[in-house]
Amino acid sequence: MPCKTTESEEGSLPKDQCESPLINENNEGCAGGGVVLKKGPWTSTEDAMLVDFVKKHGEGNWNAVQKHSGLFRCGKSCRLRWANHLRPNLKKGAFTAEEERLIIELHAKMGNKWARMAAHLPGRTDNEIKNYWNTRIKRRQRAGLPLYPPEVCFQALQESQHDQNTVGVNGGDRGHHDILQTNSYEIPDVIFDSLKANQGVLPYIPELPDIPASSMLLKGLGSPQYCTLQPIMPNQKRLRESNELFPGPSASVGNGFSSFEQFQDDTCDKVAQSFGFSPPLDPDPAIKNSESFGVIQGSHSLSNGNSSASKPTSGAVKLELPSLQYAETDFSNWVASSPRPLLESVDAFIKSPPPAGTFEIDCSSPRNSGLLDALLQESKNLSSSKKHSSDKSSNSSSATPGDIADSSTLNICETEWADYGDPISPFGHSTTSLFSEISPISASGSSMDGQPPAETFTGIIVKSEPVDIAWTSDREEETTPRLSFTQPDALLGGDWLEQSSGCIKDQSIFATFLDDDFDIDYKHMAAGTSTSNQGWGLNSCAWNNMPAVCQMSDLP
DNA sequence: AAACTTCACAACCGCGCTCCA
């Protein structure tokens, strides 16, 4: 379809038409009325023409640019060029530390509302911020680091909660805290009810919490990025990936166990994801089959779609750290997608409980990355230095999968997960992180002490990759509270609640985080009145149970 | 030094909203 560029037609340019359908392979607009609209990089001459136009006519009416300036660019392109590069007072260059901090905070509050974020950053464009964020996300996810510093999480939560209380859930100042768009996070509680109803039936499914699903989805943390409607990779596709990655017996995971996998992805993982992380490694394949956690790694990705989509992994697998490829793990899938997948998965799972052997597949999770290498070594060092912390921590530091099962001993404070931003932390030996240790342990069937080199533990060469201390590299100062959100048990573990008082000064914040239902249980827990996992299903139980599952993978 | 990979940025694309006739 010809690009209409004549004066009479200019105003009636079909939406966006000037750019896409009109452009031929030469990247130039097709002739519409004999005019070719140019695409691609702008020249200085074009810039000058555009600036001249704006000086004369002001901003806006971009489709008139071509008419008045002789610029063979569509209005949209002109607007973009002006907004991102030519308008005055644009600040160029790297983001300052302050700007970075602000971006992180704003993103925690707003999600992928780049334009709104840009409004808070004078001289910066939405595109700049978006690019910055996306690349930062990639770095962090590759490193398995949380997207947000804990303090930012809490702050965002606090603010969002406050806004909810004052403004209302959906009403009001949308312009500031999109986090309030709770509708985006709402999941019918029926989903969880349904799951809970089957708790006793599902051997590997942890009890489900009494926490309303909508609450679980962190009213707060959610950023629209988690909620973008992104096509869910069909379960089959995931499984196909798994099978491709691990052809052979391990592929048995796909035999009727997809649902479970999906279920886990959609629950445990995403809950964890909801906290802003992506597990650094395939934490424990055994726990979640091939993708219990790992899948998610790509997750968030970005859902900002950034996860450019789930590229199927195939053929020769180059083992790397989690990438955004695994969009299927995106939290958004869980949230934005209709509940159906989850329910269906559960149903399917109920119908076909997983064979125990299926866990073995994960021993060779593709997403066990070389990160393990460095981390394991570091974690060993770290663990030895942390043994002083407490018996509990020491227990966990020598954790075997079974030990980990006793996650009641978890204490993220002690473990200093703490060292947020410390690439070691997420995998710290002393931590009880399921993410960190289970994979190698379960794969090797031995404790950390006897652990084989990460490169060989699954018989697969794992490419080592330096940890990106994204946070610190971002000039973020690790600050209190040193609560790592990359560790699900950090948030969900039972004992942690008791022990974390020193970490979480304002417990109400946390209660807020998980909503009132959590608050109730939490209080019980904190009071020592409820140390069982009852009612904590997805929370503590989920994590606590994992090691048990993990042990299954120890089987030859 | 060449090939390859990764990164960062600019630009494009499609969707949806608002306004107005």
Added chain:
DNA sequence: CTGGAGCGCGGTTGTGAAGTT
């Protein structure tokens, strides 16, 4: 009320630079 125009936004893609093998 409806449909088109204009525009903004968020996601995606393309590309060159830098780094690595």
